Amino acid sequence: MKYRRTIYCDLLSYNYVENDLQKDPAEFYKHLSLFWTDLIYLMSSKPQALTSVGPMRNFATNAKKIATELLEANDDLVEFNTRLTEYYQQLADTWAEAQKKVTAKIPKVPADQEQFEAYKRIWIDMFDNDFTELFDSKKFGDNYGKLVASELELSKHWEQVVNVMLQSANLPNKKEIDEVYKELHSLRKRVSKLESQLKTAKPRNITNDSRE
Amino acid sequence: MTAENRIDPKLVEEFLKFGRNLAEAPKIVPAPDEINLEVSPHEVAYTEDKVRLLHYKPLTTKQSRTPLIIAYAIINRYHILDIHPKKSWVRNLLNQGIDVYMIDWGTPTNLDKYLDLDDYVNVYLDNCVDFVRDENDVDQVSLQGYCTGGTISTAYCALHPEKIRNFVATAPVIDGWRDTTVVSNLAKHIDVDKMVDTIGNMPPEFMYYCFSILKPFEQGIEKYANFFRNIENQSFVDNFLRVEKWLCDTPPIPGALFKQWIKDIYQDNLLIQNKMYVGGKHVSLENIKMPIFTQVAVGDHLVSPECSMPLHYAVRSEDKTLRVYPTGHVGMIASSLSQTKVLPELGQWLKEHS
Numbered sequence: 001m002k003y004r005r006t007i008y009c010d011l012l013s014y015n016y017v018e019n020d021l022q023k024d025p026a027e028f029y030k031h032l033s034l035f036w037t038d039l040i041y042l043m044s045s046k047p048q049a050l051t052s053v054g055p056m057r058n059f060a061t062n063a064k065k066i067a068t069e070l071l072e073a074n075d076d077l078v079e080f081n082t083r084l085t086e087y088y089q090q091l092a093d094t095w096a097e098a099q100k101k102v103t104a105k106i107p108k109v110p111a112d113q114e115q116f117e118a119y120k121r122i123w124i125d126m127f128d129n130d131f132t133e134l135f136d137s138k139k140f141g142d143n144y145g146k147l148v149a150s151e152l153e154l155s156k157h158w159e160q161v162v163n164v165m166l167q168s169a170n171l172p173n174k175k176e177i178d179e180v181y182k183e184l185h186s187l188r189k190r191v192s193k194l195e196s197q198l199k200t201a202k203p204r205n206i207t208n209d210s211r212e
Numbered sequence: 213m214t215a216e217n218r219i220d221p222k223l224v225e226e227f228l229k230f231g232r233n234l235a236e237a238p239k240i241v242p243a244p245d246e247i248n249l250e251v252s253p254h255e256v257a258y259t260e261d262k263v264r265l266l267h268y269k270p271l272t273t274k275q276s277r278t279p280l281i282i283a284y285a286i287i288n289r290y291h292i293l294d295i296h297p298k299k300s301w302v303r304n305l306l307n308q309g310i311d312v313y314m315i316d317w318g319t320p321t322n323l324d325k326y327l328d329l330d331d332y333v334n335v336y337l338d339n340c341v342d343f344v345r346d347e348n349d350v351d352q353v354s355l356q357g358y359c360t361g362g363t364i365s366t367a368y369c370a371l372h373p374e375k376i377r378n379f380v381a382t383a384p385v386i387d388g389w390r391d392t393t394v395v396s397n398l399a400k401h402i403d404v405d406k407m408v409d410t411i412g413n414m415p416p417e418f419m420y421y422c423f424s425i426l427k428p429f430e431q432g433i434e435k436y437a438n439f440f441r442n443i444e445n446q447s448f449v450d451n452f453l454r455v456e457k458w459l460c461d462t463p464p465i466p467g468a469l470f471k472q473w474i475k476d477i478y479q480d481n482l483l484i485q486n487k488m489y490v491g492g493k494h495v496s497l498e499n500i501k502m503p504i505f506t507q508v509a510v511g512d513h514l515v516s517p518e519c520s521m522p523l524h525y526a527v528r529s530e531d532k533t534l535r536v537y538p539t540g541h542v543g544m545i546a547s548s549l550s551q552t553k554v555l556p557e558l559g560q561w562l563k564e565h566s
Contacts, residue, residue, distance in 0.1 A: 112220030135394040145401035185326035
């Protein structure tokens with residue numbers, strides 16, 4: 001509400017715009033965008049009713065959803081980038097630590113075949129040990145879990161955007177298709193149960209053909 | 213004397229040879245797509261939805277009375293148990309006179325995203341068991357479950373004990389809290405509800421990521437370097453490519469099954485606590501009273517021995533055997549050790565209990 005009020009004032013005074021813009025630019029533009037999306041929708045809804053069977057009417061009705069999803073996706077993108085940076089930081093730190101250990105153990109560059117094989121074995125063992133320790137740690141698990149969760153949030157936003165497009169083309173969205181899958185699964189279970197009941201009602205030694 | 217002069221010429225030659233092998237490899241080595249992973253002759257005995265029950269042709273004139281059904285895992289495909297004529301789990305058992313059936317769970321699509329443990333245990337596996345009982349006119353069969361197939365089979369043996377004469381649990385995933393692998397660490401930290409609700413089936417790429425962080429340098433670098441060093445060794449190359457092809461071919465996991473699997477086994481650890489429900493039926497390990505043969509590998513970095521072994525102690529079977537082998541998860545089923553040690557012991561046990 002605060003921003004909505006401010007935006008109305010913006011039309012009258014440039015100072016309000018400047019103040020809010022300086023306070024929180026992302027929030028300011030988010031609300032500015034939503035304000036105009038809402039207003040254009042209200043202004044255009046009546047003429048649009050003329051084209052109620054075409055794709056644009058559906059699309060315009062749900063256009064706000066796309067704007068909202070894209071704006072919210074930005075927050076999740078920030079979280080995703082934070083987690084991804086932490087992920088690579090953990091890998092880089094572990095690499096540096098493992099390399100230090102290898103260098104401490106074998107300071108000289110291998111010069112013959114035997115030394116090279118020994119160096120390679122130690123390098124692989126130490127790196128595998130250190131990285132396995134990392135992948136097995138709580139800090140890695142925590143960050144990995146949050147990284148995957150933020151990626152899933154981005155997927156959800158994308159799914160919502162595509163749903164709006166599908167709806168505008170009168171095509172079923174993911175939720176509707178999921179309902180069909182669920183219904184089919186339920187039907188398959190019921191058929192299987194009925195077949196099983198039929199089977200137990202019959203004597204054993206049913207031939208292969210009769211099953212198929 | 214310069215630094216270059218101190219380098220052993222043999223080392224330089226080794227590097228040059230490695231470079232030559234890289235260039236020559238496409239001329240000598242077949243493309244993975246050209247390799248057929250199906251080794252032992254079989255027929256499809258029964259199908260239901262995308263599940264197939266394979267029946268292998270016998271290699272001996274006399275066969276044991278009780279047929280064996282192998283419930284393979286839900287990750288990767290059944291081919292690893294028949295990967296190479298000289299390392300085939302199936303062929304070894306056939307040569308010992310065991311009648312072998314194998315369940316191929318198929319490739320789930322989005323249509324199958326609501327398939328859960330109930331479907332796998334009480335429908336698919338149960339129907340396969342009933343089919344084999346009918347076809348062989350026996351009341352009971354032997355059941356072997358490998359990896360996640362071991363968990364499915366464990367639940368089955370607890371819910372339908374009257375149909376199983378012998379239970380073989382090979383690296384089964386049982387006690388998720390004791391599992392010390394990195395896979396279990398990831399499983400404990402993911403929001404599986406959000407994951408399945410958003411993407412449905414678990415994509416193969418997620419599994420490949422999990423595989424990639426298991427011994428990343430040994431498996432990601434040295435293994436391939438070793439391959440290019442040995443491209444002239446036909447037997448090595450053939451075996452390597454077969455296993456590689458198998459590793460890179462995993463079907464998606466139905467969303468509902470994956471969700472229940474991660475929550476009940478890794479996050480809440482319900483199975484070993486006898487608190488798990490499958491299709492509304494209580495799964496109690498105390499119902500497992502048939503002879504059981506549990507196989508675990510000390511070097512298993514996918515299912516640690518601490519995760520599998522509790523099954524041996526939790527069941528009520530009086531006749532129970534635990535075997536611990538000095539190998540890894542795949543080594544236990546497709547290696548020289550499996551042929552010379554693991555399988556002869558299992559075959560003997562199965563024949564004694566047939």
